[in-house]
Amino acid sequence: xxxxxxxxGAGLMGASTALQLAMRGCQCVVIxxxxxxxxxxxxxxxxxxxxxxxxxEIPLTVEAARMWRHIESLVDSDCDTRFTGQLxxxxxQSDLIKLQQRAELVRNMGYQxxxxxxxxxxxxxxxSLSPHCVGxxxxxxxxxxxxxxxxxxFRRKAxxxxxxxxxxxxxxxxxxxxxxxxxxxxxxxxxSNILVNCAGAWAGQLAELINExxxxxxxxxxxxxxxxxxxxxxxxxxxxxxxxSFKQMQNGTLIIGGALVAGLDFEREQTExxxxxLATSAKTVLDFFPQLCNVRxxxxxxxxxxxxxxxxxxxxxxxxxxxxxxxxxxxAHGFQLSPVVGRILSQLILDDKSxxxxxxxxxxxxxxxxx
Amino acid sequence: xxxxxxxxxxxGAGPAGLAAxxxxxxHGISCALVDExxxxxxxxxxxxxxxxxxxxxxLGDEYQRGKQLITAFRNSDAEYFPDTRIWSLSNQRxxxxxxxxxxxxxxxxxxxxxxxxMERPVPFPGWTLPGVMQAGAGQILFKSAGAIPGYxxxxxxxxxxxxxxxxxxxNAGVDIKAILDVTPLTNHLLALPKLPxxxxxxxxxxxxxxxxxxxxxxxxxxxxxxxxLQATGEECLQTxxxxxxxxxxxxxxxxxxxxxxxxxxxxxxxASGCDHWWDKHQKCCxxxxxxxxxxxxxxxxxAGDGAGINGARSxxxxxxxAGLQALYALxxxxxxxxxxxxxxxxxxxxxxxxxxxxxxxYFAIPDKLLATPDNDTIVCRCEEITAGQIRDAVAxxxxxxxxxxxxxxxxxxxxxxxxxxxxxxxIIADTGGQAVxxxxxxxxxxxxxxxxxxxxxxxxxxxxx
Numbered sequence: 001x002x003x004x005x006x007x008x009g010a011g012l013m014g015a016s017t018a019l020q021l022a023m024r025g026c027q028c029v030v031i032x033x034x035x036x037x038x039x040x041x042x043x044x045x046x047x048x049x050x051x052x053x054x055x056x057e058i059p060l061t062v063e064a065a066r067m068w069r070h071i072e073s074l075v076d077s078d079c080d081t082r083f084t085g086q087l088x089x090x091x092x093q094s095d096l097i098k099l100q101q102r103a104e105l106v107r108n109m110g111y112q113x114x115x116x117x118x119x120x121x122x123x124x125x126x127x128s129l130s131p132h133c134v135g136x137x138x139x140x141x142x143x144x145x146x147x148x149x150x151x152x153x154f155r156r157k158a159x160x161x162x163x164x165x166x167x168x169x170x171x172x173x174x175x176x177x178x179x180x181x182x183x184x185x186x187x188x189x190x191x192s193n194i195l196v197n198c199a200g201a202w203a204g205q206l207a208e209l210i211n212e213x214x215x216x217x218x219x220x221x222x223x224x225x226x227x228x229x230x231x232x233x234x235x236x237x238x239x240x241x242x243x244x245s246f247k248q249m250q251n252g253t254l255i256i257g258g259a260l261v262a263g264l265d266f267e268r269e270q271t272e273x274x275x276x277x278l279a280t281s282a283k284t285v286l287d288f289f290p291q292l293c294n295v296r297x298x299x300x301x302x303x304x305x306x307x308x309x310x311x312x313x314x315x316x317x318x319x320x321x322x323x324x325x326x327x328x329x330x331x332a333h334g335f336q337l338s339p340v341v342g343r344i345l346s347q348l349i350l351d352d353k354s355x356x357x358x359x360x361x362x363x364x365x366x367x368x369x370x371x
Numbered sequence: 372x373x374x375x376x377x378x379x380x381x382x383g384a385g386p387a388g389l390a391a392x393x394x395x396x397x398h399g400i401s402c403a404l405v406d407e408x409x410x411x412x413x414x415x416x417x418x419x420x421x422x423x424x425x426x427x428x429x430l431g432d433e434y435q436r437g438k439q440l441i442t443a444f445r446n447s448d449a450e451y452f453p454d455t456r457i458w459s460l461s462n463q464r465x466x467x468x469x470x471x472x473x474x475x476x477x478x479x480x481x482x483x484x485x486x487x488x489m490e491r492p493v494p495f496p497g498w499t500l501p502g503v504m505q506a507g508a509g510q511i512l513f514k515s516a517g518a519i520p521g522y523x524x525x526x527x528x529x530x531x532x533x534x535x536x537x538x539x540x541x542n543a544g545v546d547i548k549a550i551l552d553v554t555p556l557t558n559h560l561l562a563l564p565k566l567p568x569x570x571x572x573x574x575x576x577x578x579x580x581x582x583x584x585x586x587x588x589x590x591x592x593x594x595x596x597x598x599x600l601q602a603t604g605e606e607c608l609q610t611x612x613x614x615x616x617x618x619x620x621x622x623x624x625x626x627x628x629x630x631x632x633x634x635x636x637x638x639x640x641x642a643s644g645c646d647h648w649w650d651k652h653q654k655c656c657x658x659x660x661x662x663x664x665x666x667x668x669x670x671x672x673x674a675g676d677g678a679g680i681n682g683a684r685s686x687x688x689x690x691x692x693a694g695l696q697a698l699y700a701l702x703x704x705x706x707x708x709x710x711x712x713x714x715x716x717x718x719x720x721x722x723x724x725x726x727x728x729x730x731x732x733y734f735a736i737p738d739k740l741l742a743t744p745d746n747d748t749i750v751c752r753c754e755e756i757t758a759g760q761i762r763d764a765v766a767x768x769x770x771x772x773x774x775x776x777x778x779x780x781x782x783x784x785x786x787x788x789x790x791x792x793x794x795x796x797x798i799i800a801d802t803g804g805q806a807v808x809x810x811x812x813x814x815x816x817x818x819x820x821x822x823x824x825x826x827x828x829x830x831x832x833x834x835x836x
Binding site: 035036037095111149150152155156165225226227251270271272273275276277279282285286292293294295296297298299300302 | 769774778823827
């Protein structure tokens, strides 16, 4: 099959990139070794979070937040977005000082989205919170969406503009062919002028195939979901000094996460839940909301995602091959960035420049460090 | 007190688990049997120990057989933990258990999963109305409490259990308004070639014929070849309607008990990652295992209906074989001793299984019925997802169970898709998605049984002590 752009990986980054390219009339094919959103894009917690991001990501996350606000005009679906705010809770004075320093840092960069709230406002926002907390850092424009729905909306909109998605197509071999690429897969050869690597946890293997290795580590992060409860909390909750990510969805279920790592057999794509970690997580939740002790956990799952050593992604043109681009290694916080990453990649591909600063996400930053 | 480690852990106190526990007794190994129910017997021999003599007679001699098995188990040296739930089973043989409301993770060298079967859920119009129940629920109420439907009952569906329950109800004096048998009449012909082999286990056939004769003699109406079964009512069930030889009929009733055969309870073997396969004759997913019950995972065995539907007698034999295999694996028995001691069970099991191909062909439920043709019918009761929504998702490119689940939330409720997994697989195949195959069911997600946040936090306490 011949195409102008071949995108490897039908997750959110791939679908978003395909959509942006198609909107500008560029022909794309998206292939995936499994099915769209099979791993991180379908199994993440759907957090729309600007709060507490790496400073390098702030310009991107602020623009992405603006795009999520108007997501329906982009993908014809609201992706079940809810803008309930995200909140990091301080349990003591030292937590609060840490959060205040963070707020100041962001303010000094010229951004207003993160603000400190005191104890009084905290308990107005979350009356059911255990009384020991002292304040928090909030981003009121944050919220969440339903990830698989968002992915489906991006994919279907892209399809309506002529993008072809093909599942069960595993890449075996990639070689430069003239100015373009020849990609050998389980479903035959693909020829393209431009190659885009959005392969999530498998992106490291693909980068290796074009001789551009990166220290990407696949990990499986655990989420658990409870039975439905009467509505009791609006904002997505985190904690200043403990691993916690906690939200109540529209349907009443609670989704609990917070960087809990499962055992992973990457070759076989099998994850093994570490119950001790979940126990710690359950205990953390009960420390903040003791009244939830009899709430039943109905399902636990782990999604496979790619992590980079500095915790921020690669969003970059290839530094060695012609016409190759990368967007991966979002280290479990890529969901919110996906609309803007698609746009940045489309600009790199079609305009050879990005409207937003992406130097920190360069693919050769790891090899530079070594020198 | 539940220990942290056993040489053999048996899950399930039905015929397979009970027989296995009795088999390994006296060999000096540490063995525990855990079971969800308050008393041993499983579904088939539920309350065998405590039931009145009169009720036992009504339930028939096959039921009374359970007493011997339970006595042998009670006399064994296995530790017994009733009212105990398993919520996790890993391929490293770590078992998450809730016992006396607290959770704990224990380990075992050998694990026998004897989790039995469940009734096949088949969604049809009106099946979620109060007053529509599965036949098994009717049996549980009768076995455990002697409760019978006071205002009459309609029985509908297909399979030996439907006939057995009708016969038991008849003995108990229940007003059976009708038996609506949805087995296609063409099945009789299709099953005919399997009849000669079935004659080798003719006591099953004889029993079936006796039940039918008794029911006829008692004037119970049986309609064969029924289709388009539908339950209707405002708040709860008021009428049952169906097609019979081209005509629509309606019966007034407050209770409809349905039965569409049984399928293995595979949620534990699935959770542990054992290989499973789709049995197109039994129309269910079942774990792969060898003659001894060994699955694809070292140290995890299966026996009884949880390994594939073969009935209570076979379950007992399989339980003994698995017990002997466990003793061999633990180094208690030599290979030769294991083989010698297993001769009778292997022989009887083989004989017993002769009936299966006939029963499977005779009671095969058409794929069309399994695929819930009516689009307004709710398939996932927990999340209230209809067959039509599932078909729409498939049409939108979500072509396997897991994608349909992600998209519709079908199977995401507290039952973890146990009630809808099979129906969803059939609907997807019927709509042109993935054909029903070895991995058509939802991917297994722990926990196998829900546990509370406090029970989960227990594990943290246990760890930090």
